[in-house]
Amino acid sequence: MYVLGVINNRQTLNIRAEPGASNNQRVASPPSTAEEIPNIIHFVYILPDPTASSFTFGFSHFLSIFSAHHFLHPTKIILHTNCHPSTSAAILSAKNGTSGKWNSLLFNLPELNLEINPVSVPLTASNGKPIQNMEHKSDFVRVAQVHTHGGIYIDFDVHVLRDLSPLRKAGFQAVGGRQLGGQINSGTFMSVPNSKLITLWKEKMGQVYNGGWTTHSNEVITSVGERLVREPGEMLIMEREAFAPGSWNGADTDALFRVHDNTMNAGVNVTDVFANKGRLPDFREEFPDRWEHPERFEKWEADWSRTYLLHAFTPDRWSHKVPGFEHITPRYVLERKSNFARAVYPVAKIMYEKGWIGEADLDNHNGK
Incomplete structure (x- = not known):
């Protein structure tokens, strides 16, 4: 033979x-035959009731989607949702501003090149188990859409910190990254259409679904992805720091979001900047600074050099209180008093320069 x-x-x-x-x-x-992973960004947002619910995008959601636009320069950004763009009251209220500023900007800004893709939300897995959790419905939609279109899937609590072109063009048909505990995180991944990874994941997630939080998601992409590493060009698994350097536990959320008032490196009095219509500083860090001038950095200050995508697991879901932190607001980010703020500050600075952040927005996280 x-x-x-x-x-x-x-x-x-x-x-x-x-x-x-x-x-x-x-x-x-x-191996799969596509030359590179398409530069298409996928977001998923499923409404509990598309006829009665509204979109609730806040500043942090817009910050996430604009970071993808700014660093990745995608051919398009697709929002997969269970609302039709021409008939949905939720999309209409978002566009006309009645559901908040950040909803309006997200759906109206031409430069975002946002495409609304109405999808049918699966109610039952292939094994007959009902899919009840909204996050699980999103899991099935994201895998199906990346399987069809290829591209990069990003959760709304993921923030892009640098270009992903080197990874998209590295010759791998799919790329994922570790999270705390060693599993591959399903909150961000990329693939060519119909890659072995995404095809097997799409098939197996419906077979194993049992209502568990990650049975059909992280567990499947991990078991399949690790097996595919041995096949040339099929799967690249990045270290944890690349895509999910933090986690959902209290110590990690504290380290990411804690406000440090007595810090030598913040240096932004946002109130004065707005009062004087001034410019925000750049805070550029040169390549050798960390080892040549360690005295310039706080002990708590993270080095984001290894991070492409910051999956910022917020503590809200677990009712954990981070010292000094309430919400991700423009003021919180622009003052640069936390590791999260310092990571996403460059994108928020551009939003300020474009006039999208006004003084009235500084302490408002939901744009209402």
């Missing part, structure tokens, strides 16, 4: 295997 072998991730060669040959002589099946 003949076994198909993979050469340089693009060519194939028939290798003869004698009867009774060891399994070690068998080579993986051919």
